[in-house]
Amino acid sequence: MSRTPAEIDPKSSEILGLGACRYDLKTKELQDADGNSVPLRSQSAEVLDYLARHLGEVVSKETLIESLWADTFVTDDSLVQCIGDIRRALGDSEHKIVQTFPKRGYQLNGEPLTQAPAAAVPPAPGQERPFGRFAILAVALVAVVVLGVLGWMQFGPKDSPVPKGEKPRIAVLPFDDFSTGEDKGYLSDAIAEGIITELARSTFFDVVARNSSFKFRGSDTDLRDIGADLGAHYLLEGSKQKDGDKLRVTVQLIETVNGTHVWAHTYEQPVGDLFAVQDAIIKTVADRIGYRISRPVPGSDPDRVTALHIYLDNLAKIREDFNEETVRDNVVSNLKAVEIAPDAAYGYIGLAHNHRSAAVFGWLEMDEDEALDKALGYGLKALELAPEDPEVHYALARIYSETGDRAKAIAAYDRAIQLNPSASNYLVGSTTPLLYAGETEQAIERLNQAMGIDPYHPDWYHWQMGWALWEIEDCDGALASMLRMNKIRRGAHRMLSGIYACLGEVEKAQDAYQVFYAEADEPTIAEQRAEWEDVWTAPGSLDRWLEHMRIAGMKD
Numbered sequence: 427m428s429r430t431p432a433e434i435d436p437k438s439s440e441i442l443g444l445g446a447c448r449y450d451l452k453t454k455e456l457q458d459a460d461g462n463s464v465p466l467r468s469q470s471a472e473v474l475d476y477l478a479r480h481l482g483e484v485v486s487k488e489t490l491i492e493s494l495w496a497d498t499f500v501t502d503d504s505l506v507q508c509i510g511d512i513r514r515a516l517g518d519s520e521h522k523i524v525q526t527f528p529k530r531g532y533q534l535n536g537e538p539l540t541q542a543p544a545a546a547v548p549p550a551p552g553q554e555r556p557f558g559r560f561a562i563l564a565v566a567l568v569a570v571v572v573l574g575v576l577g578w579m580q581f582g583p584k585d586s587p588v589p590k591g592e593k594p595r596i597a598v599l600p601f602d603d604f605s606t607g608e609d610k611g612y613l614s615d616a617i618a619e620g621i622i623t624e625l626a627r628s629t630f631f632d633v634v635a636r637n638s639s640f641k642f643r644g645s646d647t648d649l650r651d652i653g654a655d656l657g658a659h660y661l662l663e664g665s666k667q668k669d670g671d672k673l674r675v676t677v678q679l680i681e682t683v684n685g686t687h688v689w690a691h692t693y694e695q696p697v698g699d700l701f702a703v704q705d706a707i708i709k710t711v712a713d714r715i716g717y718r719i720s721r722p723v724p725g726s727d728p729d730r731v732t733a734l735h736i737y738l739d740n741l742a743k744i745r746e747d748f749n750e751e752t753v754r755d756n757v758v759s760n761l762k763a764v765e766i767a768p769d770a771a772y773g774y775i776g777l778a779h780n781h782r783s784a785a786v787f788g789w790l791e792m793d794e795d796e797a798l799d800k801a802l803g804y805g806l807k808a809l810e811l812a813p814e815d816p817e818v819h820y821a822l823a824r825i826y827s828e829t830g831d832r833a834k835a836i837a838a839y840d841r842a843i844q845l846n847p848s849a850s851n852y853l854v855g856s857t858t859p860l861l862y863a864g865e866t867e868q869a870i871e872r873l874n875q876a877m878g879i880d881p882y883h884p885d886w887y888h889w890q891m892g893w894a895l896w897e898i899e900d901c902d903g904a905l906a907s908m909l910r911m912n913k914i915r916r917g918a919h920r921m922l923s924g925i926y927a928c929l930g931e932v933e934k935a936q937d938a939y940q941v942f943y944a945e946a947d948e949p950t951i952a953e954q955r956a957e958w959e960d961v962w963t964a965p966g967s968l969d970r971w972l973e974h975m976r977i978a979g980m981k982d
Contacts, residue, residue, distance in 0.1 A: 444478075445522075449478050454475050467511055476493060477532060486530060490505060506655065509526075594715050596715075597638075597653070598662045601617055602665035611735055616738055626847050632848075635883075637883065650682055656881060661682055674694050675692070676693075679714055679715075696726065698727055701731075733773055734772050736760065737773065740759050744756065756776060759776075775805075781800045784797040785828060802822075806822075816841075826838055836860065854872070854876045854887055854890055864897075888911045902929070919941040920938075923942065923974075923975070939979045
């Protein structure tokens with residue numbers, strides 16, 4: 427039975443026009459301009475349907491996740507992937523059909539296609555209204571004006587891109603390095619990373635993690651789209667060029683909603699003034715966004731800049747190829763950095779990391795205790811020189827984790843996080859001692875925080891979340907988290923086997939167990955208990971884990 431016009435809700439039209447595509451609310455089918463069905467993954471289809479039923483409304487990420495996946499652990503990155511799927515299906519390369527409002531959510535823009543206009547009812551004879559044509563024109567004119575005002579209110583200029591009550595969110599992109607020859611190095615990254623750290627430690631700002639913002643190195647993606655992907659209100663980008671003792675740094679601050687340039691400047695100074703330039707950028711960025719950061723201006727220190735360059739060069743080599751030879755070479759280089767700038771922490775931080783690696787993997791021709799003693803000594807020296815450097819506390823946290831001093835490890839992680847809340851690796855690294863101690867809720871909170879500030883987080887964050895959810899016996903959620911990894915590496919299969927055992931899927935548990943121990947010495951239950959009983963002190967966790975390992979195939 428057809429409905430009369432008065433019974434039709436303005437938002438209840440069953441067919442929506444979304445650009446050149448059509449979406450059927452009844453069948454939940456997306457069709458292209460030729461009427462062909464457009465396939466979508468199930469999660470992406472759920473997101474599209476929810477947005478379609480709230481056409482023209484800004485729907486927050488939290489609302490989408492809670493409404494669609496309340497019983498499943500889903501992170502922001504899953505939702506971002508769904509939005510990307512929908513945009514590709516709609517051909518929405520300009521993000522106009524599915525619009526992102528940073529820190530607020532997503533809005534689907536389209537129009538109902540099946541809603542019929544209300545039928546004109548002719549007036550009864552003798553009741554004709556005077557000036558009827560003029561009245562219709564007047565109503566139409568008013569409607570146009572109202573729509574224009576509403577459009578301006580929603581999309582027009584604003585005093586600030588930051589909704590009231592929110593912190594400004596800033597993403598610092600990697601600086602281009604236009605140096606040539608031997609002068610081309612890692613100081614451009616040092617500038618960007620230093621700005622990230624200093625802005626992040628302020629309570630005024632939220633700062634996107636380096637891992638995610640640096641994903642756009644060399645990208646030609648529109649800055650507005652980068653801002654939308656990262657959920658950032660502002661982007662800071664720039665370049666550095668070093669020529670001998672001369673340094674040229676160009677920087678610009680961009681408001682992401684409409685791509686407006688808020689500020690730009692070029693600094694030309696001696697290379698020894700690198701830290702002063704960096705400090706000037708930080709203060710100006712904060713000031714332009716509406717906050718004031720006051721502190722002493724660093725002096726000129728060419729030797730300290732050289733030590734930083736050596737440290738960053740060593741770090742890049744480790745990231746590229748982590749092996750014994752690289753660690754040995756880095757020890758030599760970091761000792762040189764200490765010799766050049768004995769009052770700078772950089773060389774000592776590098777040596778602390780190097781010797782911790784030596785302890786874990788048996789390198790540098792020294793036993794584990796000697797290597798850890800040296801690592802701790804270098805770390806404490808770095809702490810003496812740079813007590814406010816978060817990387818110092820991060821290095822110490824990792825060393826304390828190896829020495830078994832869990833309380834000191836957690837304290838050092840907490841201090842590193844306090845000094846640089848945008849460092850997602852600090853947050854996730856800190857969850858290991860927390861989980862061993864049974865502080866699972868805090869660990870999950872930190873994992874969620876890390877994934878929030880680092881939208882392009884690495885796979886091992888899902889692995890760590892799998893462990894955390896296993897701890898609270900949410901093994902369905904744990905498995906879902908593990909399966910979000912792009913590739914489940916061999917090392918993750920032991921955790922996966924425990925999760926399958928928890929779910930009662932014995933065959934899958936045994937298969938995953940065999941993958942992990944195919945290239946590792948298989949211990950017994952008794953050996954595992956002896957190894958972990960002083961470390962894994964969360965009540966009942968070790969017993970539960972060993973029972974799951976027994977199910978997976980570990981012998982008594």
